[in-house]
Amino acid sequence: MLSSQDFLFYFLGALSLIFGLGVVLYRNPIYSALCLVITMISVAGIFATLDAWFIAGVQLIVYAGAVTVLFVMVLMLFDLKHEMKTFSKGVIGNGVKLASSGVLLGMFSTYIWATYATEPTFKPMAAGATSSIKATKDLATSLFTSYLFAFEVIGLLLLVIAVGAVTLSRITGGTHHHAD
Amino acid sequence: MPINPAAWKVGLDHYLYLSSLLFVFGMLGVLMRRNVIVILMCIELMLNAVNISFIAFSRYAENVNGQVMVFFVMTIAAAEAAVGLALAVTVFKKFREVNIRFFEHLKG
Amino acid sequence: MSALLAFLIFVGILAAFGGFLIVLSSSLGPRPKPNPAKNMPYESGVAGTETNESRISVKFYLTAILFIIFDIEIIFMYPWAVSFMDFVKSGQGMYILGAMGIFILLFVVGLIWEVKSKALDWNN
């Protein structure tokens, strides 16, 4: 029968797909931002079913708690009550887009079906709280030993973004920008 | 389709199907929508789909590299969203309209 | 796995209870015929026209952007904090301090630049 782990996966997967579709289809961007919040939370739940507890917490903090708040705030600043032209025009263009994404999805699923359908399922992890702390410590040690260079570059990237975002928001337009 | 109970047991391929479906939804959103902010949200959706498959493989191969990679993907996604929205706000201030069509005025 | 199950059960209970309260409170209570004066948004003076020119300053979303950037730098400090003593005990104290020192240096440079560029000043 459906064990509790399978039920969790199907429930959270269905939730993230439905609200993922909601992000794309809602005309009013505020509602698609709220659907994005629910998708992020259900994806954090999916990480939890995969025993990646620390990454689920980080996903909640970074995505659900910071990035999507920025989206909602910016949407509020724009005060867009509704959108008339939400989807791109042209039947042929949209048709080509839909067909190409269908082909892509077909390629994905045949590849997955071909290689992984007969594979054994996940080896059960040492359940309980202790394993998740050991997993977090493994993550930490490998982050600072094998991925140290990437870690420092990420710090640099964040510095560049901090400076860039502020100067970008101060530009009043025009090629020869004069101090506002 | 015959529902054999064995197929319902969640394995690596179920996570990959979910991830590819979510990825295609995000891609469709990027292709079809005209509002810049919704396009940025759909890019976040695609990055989340990639994260799911990263974690699924990391859990399947029992090593932690996938999780470290997800850590970095999250940073890149957040940085991209921050700069993308800063751009969208500057365009909105100038054209009072947030539509992908106005972004070609940015070219030099 | 039961922890996640308990978490979802609790979210369900909370949402159900919240919804029940909202429905209950909006069904009870007097229901006078709607008069336009009361439905106007609660503001002193003339109810302004729609916010055509979004006077809401750019400061809010700038704070949100800076929050994301510094939040990620703090999230990177959590695995460092948890594995710090293991590194120190295994003799790599200076190594881990150096690694994080560069990262914190970039954090501080970013913060100083933000403060100096008056991006966070709210009084103008």
Next chain:
Amino acid sequence: MGKDGLEITLNIVKMLVIFLVMVQLVPVLVWLERRVSAFMQNRFGPNRVGPLGLIQLLADAVKFLFKEPFFPEKGMAVMYYGAPIMALIPGALALAAIPLGTPFHLEEADWNLFGFIPLGHHPAYDFILQGYDFGVGIVIVLGVSSLGAYSLLMAGWGSSNKYSLLGALRASAQMVSYELALGLSLVGILMVFNTFSFYDIVAQQNPANPLTFNFLGTVHTMPWWIPNWGIFYNPLGALIFFCASFAETNRLPFDLPEAEGELVAGFHTEYGGFALLMFYIGEYGHMMVASALMATFYFGGYTIPYVSNEAVATFVSNTHHFLGAFDLSIHSNWAAFVTSLCFFVSMLVKILFFLLIFIWVRWTLPRFRYDQLMDLGWKTMLPWALFNTCLTAVWLAISHKPV
């Protein structure tokens, strides 16, 4: 009952109990706040309705229920009604993740209610005094409490009123920027305790061993009367954490966005009736989470200050034998149950102590101006938290020689 069946039913029962305790504790807190503030301004506070005014809150709740249901003209229904529900969820979820006592073990036995109603057989089960035990508790608690900003934004946007929108933006900008200081102040204490799980953190603050400081290799043990608490390892972090948690819950002196005088009650201007009460429940939920975290990290969690955990267990088992004479305790797990009850009481006392400080500060400090408030968050708290982290790191790296 199968293991799964028992677990799910016990989970549901535990969740309901935690939720009802939280929702019932909020009126008591509101009553406490009105009485304490009255006492500080040497007046009486509610004492008409029921003994000492305790039923006052029930009367208020019923009155709020019967208020006229109001919906603003151009308001968005989903967000207007979703905001109070979203205000409830983060506080309760975070509170259920914090352990309030030691887990106790139920042996395999036949349950019978009051001794004669057979409830069926139950397998051995570890009952934990907390909603759910994620290994990395603190990260999930921070993640969930960062969802609190959405209820403000939805309330502000849903009621389509310029001032409530501005209030919502200001409240979420403040809440967001103090989350930084909150997260950074915890890094110091996590370094000292070297783990994320609440149980290990509280175990390391076990009063059995005295407070030991390790400075440049020489270990100094403090006198016995200083309890082995986290605040002595990281006092600056504790101070910043506590101040930031004030801002996180929009409490005075950081409650400018929803202050009456400033923006016409900020983001919940258009709300009346029970929705307004739900915002207060959310606020008190966040307050409880902040005081529970403060107690767990810096004040020894559910350990009783000068009594080591083992001493409590032995004391209870001695009296348990004595009680056994009166055949009160049939099962050995009564002893385990009573010990975890003692720990639960000690944790409750600590949480109540911090709630009292929340209430006490509210009626003493004046309100910050908005730019002072944001400057404090970005330009003083964040650098000080960073300094605290670096100081702890250097101190630990120097003093702990490789073993």
